[in-house]
Amino acid sequence: MTTSKTWRYKFFIGIDVSKLDLDIAIMNRNKLLQHYKVGNNPMEINAFIKEIKITHSLTIPNSIFGMEQTGIYCNHLLYCLEKLRANVVLDDANHIKSSLGMVRGKTDKADAIRIAGYLVKGRDTLKLWNAKRPILNDLSRLSSLRDRLVSVQKVLATPLKEERSFINKASSDTSIQLCSSTLNSLKGDIGELEKHIEAVWKNDERLDHLMELITSVSGVGPITALQIIIATNEFKTIADPRKFACYCGVAPFEHTSGTSVRKLTRVSSMSNRKLKSLLHSCALSARRHVPEIKAYYERKKDGEGKHKMSVMNAIRFKIIGRVFACVNNDRPYIKEYQYGQENKSKEKPLLQE
Template identity: 35%
Template sequence: MKTCSKFFIGIDVSKPYFDASLLCVIDQQKQQIQTLRFENSIQGLKEFHKWLKKHKVTMNENTLLVIENTGIYHRLLWAFCCEKNLPIHIGNAAHIKWSFGIARGKSDRVDSIRLCQYAYRNAEELKSSSILDPVLLQIQDLMASRRRLVSQLKSNEVYLNELKNISNIDNRLILERLHRDAIKGISNSISKIETLLKKIVSENEKIKKNYDLLISVPGIGHLTAIYIICCTCNFACRRSGKQLASYAGVVPFEHSSGISIKGRNRVSNMANKELKKMLHLCALSAIQFYPEFKCYFERKTGEGKHKMSVINAIRNKIVLRAAAVVIKQMPYISKYNVLA
């Protein structure tokens, strides 16, 4: 009689190394969890592959590997799984941590065992992450670099403004000149990144198609469209509008408990703050330049709604429209313009 074997792997990734835990389930009988540490390098992945072969791990749907999203540290492992056709689930760190319940003690080895057990318990619900796309990774890295440079630019501009309080004029002029040179250099770097982003988007047919659909939505501009594509892996994860809105932190949730807590509905603090900030600017732009949103804003504020509550509703509308145009593969057409 043929035995049925399933394998569940949990890996805790750090910069220098990763800890792997392996649970074999043979004919629905759990075996002892095996653990081992490997270097987070090409050589370490070769050793990891040998370790998997030693335990007769199959590289197919009978195996599931779970890791937390670590930004860049898990990329080698992600590429390895894509190359070997090993199903991998890259999970949200906070969501996975809360699923452990009350957990006492912490170490890399213990965390890998917990991830392994998480994979076993939730195997039916966990979806494999999309295949590693080098173009999307390049765009993500460029967007992250631009974000850092913009932060540095604002910091230098603020300091340059504060230099006006220095009484020593000669010293102030020297510092102003130095900071203006720095601001000019940072501004040039930001411009080069934005030019490169446009070039990459225009040269990739799949990304360009979704990009054109996104910028057809009122309020969404060049950078916001690219960032949404990054967050959704060019919508490979098939996020619905409601899921994307929740991820962006623009969905209000009920806040009440019995008779002691009766607060108004509020958005969750668990959100992609960068995307939320971009959507806020999109909403302000939509209110200013698009009659559809301008009329909605004026009507709701006239009814006594709080200004920020209405702006959040517009952010939500923009996200829902963004997801809809990509899912339907049709550009946005405003009914307001059609009726007008």
């Protein structure tokens, strides 16, 4: 006999967010009440909420709003809901899609209804959205702008560098000369932007302290440290290193079934690839410049015959473990830790080899 789930909320409101409009489906438990289409701006959103309160006798505490993460397009809606202290679920689009099973067709109205159904189906396991501080949103936006500038710089500079081996030197020099002002401007803009980003987080006491702790780990630079802080919401949303490793695509998963299927253990392709790439760069740096990491890599690869990428993945996890140990213990990484050297209290040492 199966046990029925509890009904903590009475109204489940699924919202499909687009640039100009919001498609909204309201369900009372399993029953679809109505579909609405409103403009994606604060005035229409606030008017809509006032209307449904009267029409459906809806209250904010007994309702839950759900939507897919669509970047800045969600900002107006989240701002209005945050002011009302509403219950909000903001999930990755792939997570919602995979939880619905097989679906046919796609319209904005159907997506809104499916999101509302997703809220009903997972009502006992939903994780409510935890708003980030405005400074984190600003840093996230600035980091994305830096990534775009770096991408443009690579798109322009890489072909110029590669063509030198295949065309005559005079033609190559001409191309480089014609693009030199643009490349220099991009380089200057990236430098100024990085200085501005650093000034922003240095002016915040909490962020400055976290950056100091994270960058104390060998191999971790300020760009990676800032992305870790943004992704974990200052370690409020993700406080467990294993969960963060899963989020970054570092945690390996077993792939077996019965007695015949015995595939290699692999990491998942569903991950934050940007963070995974940054952590891989940190692991490469640590492998080259940190003696104990270099010795670990050689021991595992040459001594035990492990695949090099498997060892690199283990190094990525070591770095994650050290970062979270520093933050959880609220002290910088100590290369050669001795028990009690910080103080005589019964503190656990940071992760070591």
